[in-house]
Amino acid sequence: MQDYLFHFIDGAWQNAAGSARSIVDDAATAAAIGLVAHAEAAEVDRAVMAARAAFPAWSASTPAHRAGFLRAIADALEARGEALAQAISREVGMPLKLSRRIQVDAPVAAWRQTAGIGEGMRFEEEVGHSLVTQEAAGVVAAITPWNYPLHQITAKLAAALMAGCTVVLKPSELAPAAAQALGEAVAQAQLPPGVVNIVFGAADSGQALVEHRGVDMVSFTGSTEVGRRIAALAGAQLKRVALELGGKSASVAMPGADAERVVRHALASCLLNSGQTCSAITRLLVPQADYGRYRALLAAAAPAFVTGDPALPSTRVGPLVSARQRERVLAIIRAAEDEGLDLVAGGSQATPPGAGHFVAPTVFGQVAATAALAREEVFGPVLAVLTYADEDDAVQQANGAGYGLAAAVWAESPEEGLRLARRLRAGQVDVNGAPFNPAAPFGGFGLSGIGREGGRYGIDEYLEPRAIQLPR
């Protein structure tokens, strides 16, 4: 058992006071592997007050000074990389070989990249007779989910620290290992006490943090439902919010697209991390006339996504994070089966490989744009295939789910793909399989949230411009 019965406040680990606990599961076996304490209001208060006390000196320091600490944190996290990749793989269910690369190496690189971008930014400029200075927004409450725990912590903290903010982090109770590693890295990097504080816990601790009067800004990643609640609580006190929420992202295959590549990409994106990726492509839109061809390709390609023990190198799809999540996803699959949707692969009867929280990779075809499966986020390994009549119909369906986090377009030429990409209301649109770019903005239109993370855009989120008018 690895228990998390402490908090990191004002530069030191402190034993948790309260008795409320969450259980951490091994996703592949369903065995309990740890307990997480829930921070009480008094602990949240101490963390916020430490962040407030640290704010004046940290926000007044130079970007180069802060960048040095970000790089030291990256080094300390890197040194813990293998143990952390294993812990996250157990908590979340992502296959270990992917966990090393995606859950650890990529966020470590992002700490360094954010340091470089921040150092190169101009925090002052002259606009006519005004001197416009970029000021740190203040004390930031960062609340993160479990699916990419170190990535989400990094996207918030590296940017907020680079901007000169101080932080209280409340990580997900389902995947606490990354936050503990971060606390150790912060201590090893000798950040001034109070610049980063970590309170463990669930919704109760998170809410106490959002409502604390000493917090200037709330940066939240998680479900749209909780995001709405947090925005309302923050709005009552007119705090700034940044919200990275859910998605129902569409991949649009135009006539003339390379259907085999489209199918490979759609399955890989949808099934990455067992579908527990906010930007996962979970709707594939294909021309009506091509449905039979796409159906056959999907049925043939799905078995390559071998589901099983995340520790085995042959595994491409691991279990879901929790029993609750598995039940929720299976209920959605059963409802789609009951509706008579065309089951192309997987399904509720497909045999799961073990006692853990497994769901077979599942593809449904002929899904109507109005069906629940075409509109609601599943957060599991389920792809919905829809058909469209013409380009206007494809655009309307792609933009019609209310969310707008990511999208993909596939066309005969990049120019045609770009033309279609310009019509899609999503924060990131990939043309013909273009890769992820960590320096580009990431975030959502509509129900997918408010604000952006990534690169310079992520740092901007934590800055307040101040115009100083100078006498002419």
Ligand code: NAD
């Ligand atoms: P969640 O909304 O249940 O929880 C997220 C975090 O909020 C956790 O730390 C949780 O303890 C905390 N929380 C819950 N209720 C709270 C409250 N009332 N006040 C304050 N804090 C509260 O989400 P989850 O299940 O951890 O993550 C899955 C969801 O996150 C999915 O909907 C997914 O799409 C979304 N997500 C979005 C992005 C993005 O960048 N847009 C990235 C990853 C995940």
